[in-house]
Amino acid sequence: MDRNQLTGLILMLVFITIYFQFFAPEPNPEQISQLNRSDSSQIIDDPQQSAIGQPGTTVLSDSARARLSEMKFGLFSSAADGEEKITTIENEKMIVSFSSKGGVVNKVILKDFKDFRGAPLVLVDDAHAAQHIYVDHLSRKVDLSELYFTGRGRSNVTKAGDTTVLEYRLTLPEGQSVTYKYTIPGDGYEIGMTVVQNGLEPIIGQQVTFAWNQRANRLEKDFKDARNRTTVKYRFTDGDVDELSATSTEKEEETLDLATSWVSFRQKFFTSAIISATPFTNGQVSSYTNFEDTTSVKNMAMSMTLPYADFIGNNSTFKFYYGPNNYAILKDVAPDFSENVELGWSVLSWINKFAIIPIFHFLEQYISNYGVIIIIMVIILRIVLAPLTYKSHMGMAKMRVMKPELDELKAKHGDDAQKAQQEQMALYQKVGINPLSGCIPMLLQMPILFAMFYFFPNSIELRQESFLWATDLSTYDSIWDLPFDIPFYGDHVSLFTLLMTASTILYTWSNSQMTTVQGPMKSLQYIMPIMFLFFLNSYSSGLTFYYFVSNIVSFGQIALFRKFIDEDKIKKVLDENRKKNVNKKKSSFQQKLEEAMRAKDQKKKPGKK
Structure with a gap:
């Protein structure tokens, strides 16, 4: 081989090396896999070649793999082969x-x-x-x-x-x-x-x-x-x-x-x-x-x-x-x-983090049965909320005392609902009643009820914990698995959800006997529990059990409050307020409300030409 041939060969080798090192396209993993399978099949599928042990095939396969490994991993290719431990x-x-x-x-x-x-x-x-x-x-x-x-x-x-x-x-x-x-x-x-x-x-x-x-x-x-x-x-x-x-x-x-x-x-x-x-x-x-x-x-x-x-x-x-x-x-x-635990938004999350969870973990230290823990939590929260609940029932008692007079106003003004409402507001001011006094305390309790809506389904402490017929308080309890799926309901029947719905309807009926709510609002009170029957059927049995126990405890509270709330005494207080407020000026809120009603009444009258 003369000098020119040697020089040409060296340049060719240098060119090939530079190409594969820097310019060769990165191999597709699937192509590598196919090549490996192809090489393996060449060796395995031809037993005669394997028995003969032709060196060309084996060397070519190892060479191809080494080359592809270097193309894929570069200087790391030395670690491409090994045994997994x-x-x-x-x-x-x-x-x-x-x-x-x-x-x-x-x-x-x-x-x-x-x-x-x-x-x-x-x-x-x-x-x-x-x-x-x-x-x-x-x-x-x-x-x-x-x-x-x-x-x-x-x-x-x-x-x-x-x-x-x-x-x-x-x-x-x-x-x-x-x-x-x-x-x-x-x-x-x-x-x-x-x-x-x-x-x-x-x-x-x-x-x-x-x-x-x-x-x-x-x-x-x-x-x-x-x-x-x-x-x-x-x-x-x-x-x-x-x-x-x-x-x-x-x-x-x-x-x-x-x-x-x-x-x-x-x-x-x-x-x-x-x-x-x-x-x-x-x-x-x-x-x-x-x-x-x-x-x-x-x-x-x-x-x-x-x-x-x-x-x-x-x-x-x-x-x-x-x-x-x-x-x-x-x-x-x-x-x-901790945001990986879904505890609700804003206020609900704070209630869970700083009230519900600490109480739950405290009880958990002494009680191993989570159904019993839920019952005790209901009692504790009902005691804490008792002043608000009492105030709500007191407000409803005042409205019951005023119901005969309110009915007279409705009968007096007939179809003129606007005039009847004006007279009602005037009557409320005379006797010193806030018509929202029965609602506001109940609304203040709602964040706690909604916080429970997040706490129970996401509480890992309840996961796979059984109570009565429920095998897992973190998910639904099923007393009957249906062979079909009912839209918006599911393919099972949750007994705790049924008990919660029944007790809610009974509680609503009991309250309706003590309130002045009439018309569509009264019917709506019964529609909501039916909606929850569908919505909560596949929800945490711990949650529906909590709501059920809460309703039962509420019945006891109502019975207790009735013994302490004397409606005859309330009527005397309201009559005394009526005498005191006979010459009292209307509040700015009442004046604005009456002005708005009069403006609305003027719009209803036919315009003058």
């Missing part, structure tokens, strides 16, 4: 499996909980979830979760008070390395993660992306309700907490342009989440429901970006949470992380 760490609350492939969490079992079938509760597993860490390397994104790490640490059981440290290291041929350091405390649901690198700065880009896909396992009895309460939730560093629509039937997507401190996959009673000490700069989250899939409730995904310096630097601390949506636990995990 699972390390399991068990503490007081959970059993966590880690995989050497990717150095990530492989499976999480929560020890204190069961799924709806009574099997161990698997919150995360590799068949339904995957974590990825992407780094920029040689104009391509390399997924470190596809590479094999070397683990330092072995499976063990960690007791409360102790901490297990598990390390996974990926080392390149020239000594550069990246290490994941996990800390698992002996008690709790949190896993710490720190990332340490050695010499990777020259070969890594400016950004690192953490991606997490999870197909949430079905864990609850009520499949539909579980889907409607599963979503992706996230918190921006400015304190704003938001979420994707949990009830949407379409795919939900959101681009997060603000710095984000944590992202969670929130199910009805359990959450998987990542919390970053250094906020993610931006990212995307999504969720969608595959209605044909009966083993999982929703597919969720996140893709969050960090500057490489923050991912590898001294503050590169992350925390994973795999556990129950228990307010007492979540409030200590991260700022606003």
Whole structure:
């Protein structure tokens, strides 16, 4: 070979090397998979060739794989092949499996909980979830979760008070390395993660992306309700907490342009989440429901970006949470992380956080039966609200005393409702009655009733706790499973809902005998309980049981108040007020009301020409 031929050959080799290193297109994973299957089938499908052991085929297959691996992973290709090893760490609350492939969490079992079938509760597993860490390397994104790490640490059981440290290291041929350091405390649901690198700065880009896909396992009895309460939730560093629509039937997507401190996959009673000490700069989250899939409730995904310096630097601390949506636990995990428990909006949330939950947890320390706890909660709240309830009944008693005079006014003015209303207002002022005195105290109690509407269905303490015929107070009780579905009602009959509806109708009827409500409003009082019969049939049996007990206690309160409310004495007081107020000027409110009524009356009269 002469000098010219040698020079040409060298230049050709240099050209080919530069092309494959910098300009060759990134291979499609599906093409790689097909090539691997093709190579394997060539060896397996031809037993004669395999028996003969033709060296060309085997060398070509290994060569192709090595080349494709280098094209895909660059300098990381040395870690593309290996054997997956699972390390399991068990503490007081959970059993966590880690995989050497990717150095990530492989499976999480929560020890204190069961799924709806009574099997161990698997919150995360590799068949339904995957974590990825992407780094920029040689104009391509390399997924470190596809590479094999070397683990330092072995499976063990960690007791409360102790901490297990598990390390996974990926080392390149020239000594550069990246290490994941996990800390698992002996008690709790949190896993710490720190990332340490050695010499990777020259070969890594400016950004690192953490991606997490999870197909949430079905864990609850009520499949539909579980889907409607599963979503992706996230918190921006400015304190704003938001979420994707949990009830949407379409795919939900959101681009997060603000710095984000944590992202969670929130199910009805359990959450998987990542919390970053250094906020993610931006990212995307999504969720969608595959209605044909009966083993999982929703597919969720996140893709969050960090500057490489923050991912590898001294503050590169992350925390994973795999556990129950228990307010007492979540409030200590991260700022606003307790928002993963759905406690209602604004005032309702405050009532639950600072009144209902403390009372509930206090009773929980001494009473193990949650049905009994609900009964005692009703009694406590009824005692606390007794002054308002008494004031409401006193207002209704005054209206009953005035009912004969009010009926006379209606009869006197016939069809002139406006005139009758003017006379009624004048009468109220004379005797010193506020017509809303019976309603306002009851309205002040409504926030507590609505707060319960959020508390019971989302209280994990009631999950799978039985009482009487109800096997799970966190979901509906069924005494009869129907072979068909009734629109707006369901395919079952809830006895607690029936009892609540019946007692509400009876309570409404009892109150109607003591009030002056007439006409459409009186009929509306009976329509509402019937609507709740349909609406609450598939709701938490703990909630409907609470409302039922509340109605029963209310009957007792009414009977007690009747003994203390003397209507004859009330009439004497009203007559005395009438004498005192005979020359009293009309209030500004009454004057404005009468002026408005007169103006309305003038409009009804025919105009003059």
